[in-house]
Amino acid sequence: MSWIENRFEEGLIITSLDWAINWGRRYSIWPMTFGLACCAIEMMAIGASRFDVDRFGAGAFRASPRQADLMIVAGTVTYKMASRVKRLYNQMPEPKYVMAMGACTIGGGPYFKNGYHVVKGVDLVVPVDIYVPGCPPRPETLIEGILRLQDMIKNQSLARDRWQGAKEKVLAASAPSYA
Amino acid sequence: MAPEEIAELLKKEFGDRVVDTTFDTSHPRIEVQAEAWPDIARFLREDSRMRFNFLRCLTAMDLLEDDKFCATYDLHAIEPAKDGKGPYTLIHGCCIQIRVPRDDAKIPSVAHVWRAADWHEREAYDMMGILFENHPDSMIGPNGKHPRRILCPDDWVGFPLRKDYMFPLEYHGIPAVTEMGQTRPVH
Numbered sequence: 001m002s003w004i005e006n007r008f009e010e011g012l013i014i015t016s017l018d019w020a021i022n023w024g025r026r027y028s029i030w031p032m033t034f035g036l037a038c039c040a041i042e043m044m045a046i047g048a049s050r051f052d053v054d055r056f057g058a059g060a061f062r063a064s065p066r067q068a069d070l071m072i073v074a075g076t077v078t079y080k081m082a083s084r085v086k087r088l089y090n091q092m093p094e095p096k097y098v099m100a101m102g103a104c105t106i107g108g109g110p111y112f113k114n115g116y117h118v119v120k121g122v123d124l125v126v127p128v129d130i131y132v133p134g135c136p137p138r139p140e141t142l143i144e145g146i147l148r149l150q151d152m153i154k155n156q157s158l159a160r161d162r163w164q165g166a167k168e169k170v171l172a173a174s175a176p177s178y179a
Numbered sequence: 180m181a182p183e184e185i186a187e188l189l190k191k192e193f194g195d196r197v198v199d200t201t202f203d204t205s206h207p208r209i210e211v212q213a214e215a216w217p218d219i220a221r222f223l224r225e226d227s228r229m230r231f232n233f234l235r236c237l238t239a240m241d242l243l244e245d246d247k248f249c250a251t252y253d254l255h256a257i258e259p260a261k262d263g264k265g266p267y268t269l270i271h272g273c274c275i276q277i278r279v280p281r282d283d284a285k286i287p288s289v290a291h292v293w294r295a296a297d298w299h300e301r302e303a304y305d306m307m308g309i310l311f312e313n314h315p316d317s318m319i320g321p322n323g324k325h326p327r328r329i330l331c332p333d334d335w336v337g338f339p340l341r342k343d344y345m346f347p348l349e350y351h352g353i354p355a356v357t358e359m360g361q362t363r364p365v366h
Contacts, residue, residue: 079350080332116339116346117331124353 018157025069026153027057029097029146032068034088037075039102039136051139058146065091070149071126072142076104076111077119089126097152099145100128103135110135180228180271182207188228193219208251208274213286216277220289223254223275230256230270234289237299239307243342247278248309250286279309288314288326301329308338 035043046053053059062068065088077085089098100122103109111118119125129152132145186200186209196215201208211219223231231254240249256270277286288311290297300311305328314326318333328335337344347355 079353079355082353083351116344119353120355 022154022156025095026150028060029056029058029070029149029153030060030062030068031058031070031072032065032088032092033061033063034071035074036077036081037102037104039074039104042136042139042142043072043074043101046139046142051143053143053146056143056146056150065089066093068092069095070097070099070146072099072101073105073122073126073128074101074136076109077122077125078117079119080117082119082125085122086125095156097129097149098122098126099130099132099149101132101142101145102137103133106131106133182209182273185209185229185271185273188226189219189222192222206274208276210276210278213277213279216275217287217289217292219275220292223273224292230258231273233257234293234295234299235272237296237303239303239309239340241307241340241342242278243281245278246281248281248284248307250277250279250303250309251275252277252289284308285310285312287312290315298329301326304338305329305331306338306340308341 035041045051047059047061058070065071069092071089071092073085089096100106104111104118105122105128108115108118108120112120122128130145130149132142134141137145183202186197186202189209189211190197193211193215196212196219197209198212199210201210223229233255234252235255236251236253238251238253240251242249252275253272254275255272257267258270259267279286284307286309288296288300290300290311297314297316300314301316303309304311304314304326311326316327317324318327327333331339336347349355
């Protein structure tokens with residue numbers, strides 16, 4: 001929402017506009033089709049009819065990061081894959097959210113001690129908004145994560161400077177060679 | 180043909196380049212010299228009594244106590260059914276072992292004898308650091324010519340399945356220290 005960000009004082013009342021825009025945003029979270037390991041099977045399950053994440057407006061899995069709002073990092077992130085994860089994140093338009101799904105992406109999981117090739121948590125690579133624990137998480141757990149993300153979006157405000165600041169920090173963090 | 184007969188034929192053909200044989204085990208094996216391995220492989224594949232046309236598996240082992248690496252080649256001789264419809268039948272199998280010193284781990288490649296050895300040898304190099312000479316998919320690294328890695332990134336340091344492997348402390352700016360309560364970066 002860069003056209004409106006920073007143009008109002010902190011105290012200015014835009015609550016109704018916030019409410020309307022956040023209502024639209026939180027019921028149309030488009031996740032990115034991005035499965036890395038076994039967690040992706042559970043992520044596919046929530047898109048299918050039994051769990052049907054379309055009920056919450058998050059069923060439009062996009063095959064391009066440029067059309068996605070949410071990156072569900074579903075599975076083990078290896079060091080070889082980390083640069084690709086970072087690149088996909090940088091290609092997503094803002095506002096964007098990252099969900100770390102499963103034990104591997106939260107902190108390395110079963111590979112924490114003896115996995116030479118696993119990133120010990122995807123938050124070492126990209127900023128994470130929602131952590132969904134489990135190995136792998138049940139589809140209900142992932143839906144719960146999407147509901148918590150909707151709560152988070154509900155409480156955001158246009159006038160608050162979230163994306164500008166976050167963008168600067170992310171670009172600074174991606175300055176090293178593997179961006 | 181039994182493994183003992185295969186070993187007899189190999190000894191008759193190659194003499195003392197067949198180093199050792201072990202038969203009183205569930206996995207009978209014949210140990211050969213690394214330098215003679217391409218000739219022996221060619222013989223195993225093309226001799227009418229042998230006809231080993233299928234490299235089933237290549238295993239690399241780190242024998243840290245003996246200061247050696249060991250490569251194990253499991254070979255099968257299989258033939259198709261007479262009418263061309265049924266499954267392949269196994270004629271016989273054998274296992275060849277090659278031991279090389281850890282500080283000079285070089286084995287000639289047999290990827291030109293068995294096509295399957297190509298990726299197997301790349302993985303054995305990637306994980307264990309055994310140099311397969313004259314590999315068809317080689318590249319020039321900082322330490323000279325070696326097979327291309329198959330799983331790890333090309334710029335990976337070290338060989339992860341060696342028993343004396345040290346974990347990296349960081350990779351391209353991502354910290355890899357596995358301690359409880361390690362600091363996370365602020366994005």
